[in-house]
Amino acid sequence: xxxxxxxxxxxxxxxxxxxxxxxxxxxxxxxxxxxxxxxxxxxxxxxxxxxxxxxxxxxxxxxxxxxxxxxxxxxxxxxxxxxxxxxxxxxxxxxxxxxxxxxxxxxxxxxxxxxxxxxxxxxxxxxxxxxxxxxxxxxxxxxxxxxxxxxxxxxxxxxxxxxxxxxxxxxxxxxxxxxxxxxxxxxxxxxxxxxxxxxxxxxxxxxxxxxxxxxxxxxxxxxx
Amino acid sequence: xxxxxxxxxxxxxxxxxxxxxxxxxxxxxxxxxxxxxxxxxxxxxxxxxxxxxxxxxxxxxxxxxxxxxxxxxxxxxxxxxxxxxxxxxxxxxxxxxxxxxxxxxxxxxxxxxxxxxxxxxxxxxxxxxxxxxxxxxxxxxxxxxxxxxxxxxxxxxxxxxxxxxxxxxxxxxxxxxxxxxxxxxxxxxxxxxxxxxxxxxxxxxxxxxxxxxxxxxxxxxxxx
DNA sequence: AATGTACTGTAACATGCGGTACAGTTCAAC
DNA sequence: GTTGAACTGTACCGCATGTTACAGTACATT
Numbered sequence: 001x002x003x004x005x006x007x008x009x010x011x012x013x014x015x016x017x018x019x020x021x022x023x024x025x026x027x028x029x030x031x032x033x034x035x036x037x038x039x040x041x042x043x044x045x046x047x048x049x050x051x052x053x054x055x056x057x058x059x060x061x062x063x064x065x066x067x068x069x070x071x072x073x074x075x076x077x078x079x080x081x082x083x084x085x086x087x088x089x090x091x092x093x094x095x096x097x098x099x100x101x102x103x104x105x106x107x108x109x110x111x112x113x114x115x116x117x118x119x120x121x122x123x124x125x126x127x128x129x130x131x132x133x134x135x136x137x138x139x140x141x142x143x144x145x146x147x148x149x150x151x152x153x154x155x156x157x158x159x160x161x162x163x164x165x166x167x168x169x170x171x172x173x174x175x176x177x178x179x180x181x182x183x184x185x186x187x188x189x190x191x192x193x194x195x196x197x198x199x200x201x202x203x204x205x206x207x208x209x210x211x212x213x214x215x216x217x218x219x220x221x222x223x224x
Numbered sequence: 225x226x227x228x229x230x231x232x233x234x235x236x237x238x239x240x241x242x243x244x245x246x247x248x249x250x251x252x253x254x255x256x257x258x259x260x261x262x263x264x265x266x267x268x269x270x271x272x273x274x275x276x277x278x279x280x281x282x283x284x285x286x287x288x289x290x291x292x293x294x295x296x297x298x299x300x301x302x303x304x305x306x307x308x309x310x311x312x313x314x315x316x317x318x319x320x321x322x323x324x325x326x327x328x329x330x331x332x333x334x335x336x337x338x339x340x341x342x343x344x345x346x347x348x349x350x351x352x353x354x355x356x357x358x359x360x361x362x363x364x365x366x367x368x369x370x371x372x373x374x375x376x377x378x379x380x381x382x383x384x385x386x387x388x389x390x391x392x393x394x395x396x397x398x399x400x401x402x403x404x405x406x407x408x409x410x411x412x413x414x415x416x417x418x419x420x421x422x423x424x425x426x427x428x429x430x431x432x433x434x435x436x437x438x439x440x441x442x443x444x445x446x447x448x
Numbered sequence: 449a450a451t452g453t454a455c456t457g458t459a460a461c462a463t464g465c466g467g468t469a470c471a472g473t474t475c476a477a478c
Numbered sequence: 479g480t481t482g483a484a485c486t487g488t489a490c491c492g493c494a495t496g497t498t499a500c501a502g503t504a505c506a507t508t
Contacts, residue, residue, distance in 0.1 A: 018485075034343065036260035039465065050486045051467080061466065118406050119258065119343030125409065132407040167400045168428065175395035182342050183356040185349065200445035204392070208432040221424040242455075263495065274456045275497080285496065 019057040022047050023067055030068045031112035035120050062124075069127045072113045077134040079104055083142065090150040090157055091202060097146070098173055098198035099191075101139060105174050106188040111181050118182075140166045156210050161221065165209065172201045243281040246271050247291055254292045255336035259344050286348075293351045296337045301358040303328055307366065314374040314381055315426060321370070322397055322422035323415075325363060329398050330412040335405050342406075364390045380434050385445065389433065396425045 025047035029038045040061065044051055058064040083100050085093045104110055113131070121128030143166035151159045159165045177197075180186040189197065249271035253262045264285065268275055282288040307324050309317045328334055337355070345352030367390035375383045383389045401421075404410040413421065 016484085033346075034260075036258075037347075040467085041465080048486095050488085052469085052487085053485055055467065056484080115342055115346070118339055121407055121409075122258075122339070123261075128407040128409075132404070136403055136407075164424070168396045168425075171395040171399035172392045175399040176391045179360055180356065183345055183352040183360075185345075185352075200388070201392075204432055204445050208428055221428050240454085264497085265495085272456095274458090276457085276499090277455055279497070280454080 016057065018049070018053060022049075022054055022057060023064075023071060026064055026068050027071055030065060031072065031109070031116060034116060035065055035123075065120075065124070066127070069113075069117070069130070072109065073131060073134050076104065076110055076113060077138060080135065080138055081142070085142070085146050090154045091206060093146055093150070094169070094202045094205065095198055097143060098169075098202060099194050101170065102173055102177065102189070102194050102198060103191075106177050106181055108188070111178075114178075115182060136170075139170060143169060155206070157206060159209055164221065169201065169205050172205065173198065240281065242273070242277060246273075246278055246281060247288075247295060250288055250292050251295055254289060255296065255333070255340060258340060259289055259347075289344075289348070290351070293337075293341070293354070296333065297355060297358055300328070300334055300337060301362060304359065304362055305366070309366070309370050314378045315430060317370055317374070318393070318426045318429065319422055321367060322393075322426060323418050325394065326397055326401065326413070326418050326422060327415075330401050330405055332412070335402075338402075339406060360394075363394060367393060379430070381430060383433055388445065393425065393429050396429065397422065 022043070026038075026043055029043055029046060032038075040051055040054055044054060054064070058067065080101075083097055085097060088096055117127055117131040121131075140163065144162045147159050147165050147169075148162040150157060151162065177186070177189060181188065246267070250262075250267055253267055253270060256262075257266075264275055264278055268278060278288070282291065304325075307321055309321060312320055341351055341355040345355075364387065368386045371383050371389050371393075372386040374381060375386065401410070401413060405412065
């Protein structure tokens with residue numbers, strides 16, 4: 001008779017305005033201070049209400065954490081898969097996707113997410129996997145398809161290993177800014193800076209592959 | 225009269241075999257589980273002895289952490305600055321430095337260090353800065369100097385923005401493996417895989433800049 | 449033999465943690 | 479007006495944390 005709550009934990013598990021509020025606050029908190037340093041007390045201090053309510057909606061701190069990562073990840077991957085390259089020419093498409101990519105990657109939301117994921121990828125291997133699949137891998141794949149589609153069309157662009165090519169393009173674009181932002185707190189680049197950076201990478205990238213088609217008869221860059 | 229230990233904390237602060245043992249064990253522990261999850265109790269369980277000894281040599285958990293990061297960082301940056309490119313031609317030099325770089329970056333030691341640094345760079349901004357300066361920035365600089373030295377010599381290689389070129393080379397080489405290893409626990413590449421990967425990147429990179437010198441009259445890739 | 453230093457073992461401290469219990473409140477639906 | 483579900487506030491549990499205190503041991507130097 002006693003411990004009714006232990007059997008039926010007082011609350012719903014699915015939709016709820018309160019649940020959303022808690023989740024939202026948890027997102028901010030986890031992204032800011034990380035998993036270990038984020039306490040449930042601090043959470044309710046921000047969102048208001050009571051610990052019991054939190055535990056009515058989320059079984060664990062771990063489950064709450066998973067929900068947080070899912071939430072932010074869906075934001076990011078939605079933004080990423082929302083990039084539509086249909087109708088773009090090769091150069092314009094690369095410029096377009098490049099600007100979006102660099103903007104997204106260096107955004108505060110994504111940097112905080114990446115930090116969180118990298119920090120906890122050992123303890124929660126799932127979230128590392130999910131992040132990689134729904135983030136970088138997704139971007140690589142989209143780029144790779146686009147490159148393949150334009151492999152014979154314009155200019156003298158031809159690519160044999162489109163996956164590697166996509167990774168190179170993204171890496172040239174992203175790597176330095178990403179790491180700088182993760183390690184030292186560099187500010188995200190402005191729209192103008194992004195534009196210029198992408199232009200340089202696109203030009204260099206196209207030159208790289210244009211040359212291969214014109215100067216060498218066959219074969220791509222052997223990689224994997 | 226009482227609290228003598230509080231004034232003079234019983235032990236030495238500099239050289240000591242015990243201190244080294246503690247530091248070594250702390251390195252392993254912090255690298256494995258991160259700052260928050262590493263407790264002093266776990267530490268002494270691995271190294272033996274007593275908590276008091278730890279606190280005789282290190283004022284804080286934070287100070288101990290800083291010592292750990294310094295230690296591992298010096299290992300890494302020693303390995304990095306130990307790469308001597310004198311006497312190498314352009315292509316061979318890039319191949320050589322590329323192989324070392326990729327090997328170093330994907331090594332367990334460095335990946336664990338990077339994870340730790342990225343995870344704590346918010347709470348300890350210093351270590352993020354130190355890592356970046358003694359790691360990536362140092363590598364970029366070395367590469368950049370090497371590229372500039374060979375900018376007019378062999379082939380038709382010419383570079384106007386050697387810093388950007390160095391970053392691009394390193395990024396193409398590193399980014400994907402680095403991120404994969406951080407997020408999903410990909411195994412480090414074998415020596416053979418490294419060799420092949422670097423060859424591909426070197427060829428593509430040289431083609432990229434060779435083209436610029438032959439097809440365009442002036443100017444590099446505008447970037448920053 | 450005496451001294452002083454490095455170290456050990458154990459216990460304690462204050463604090464904060466995740467998580468639970470429970471009584472009380474709000475409020476919409478019937 | 480009654481019911482019942484969602485929520486709040488507070489107090490609590492057990493436990494682990496960083497850190498300190500302190501009494502005792504090992505040992506090299508004088």
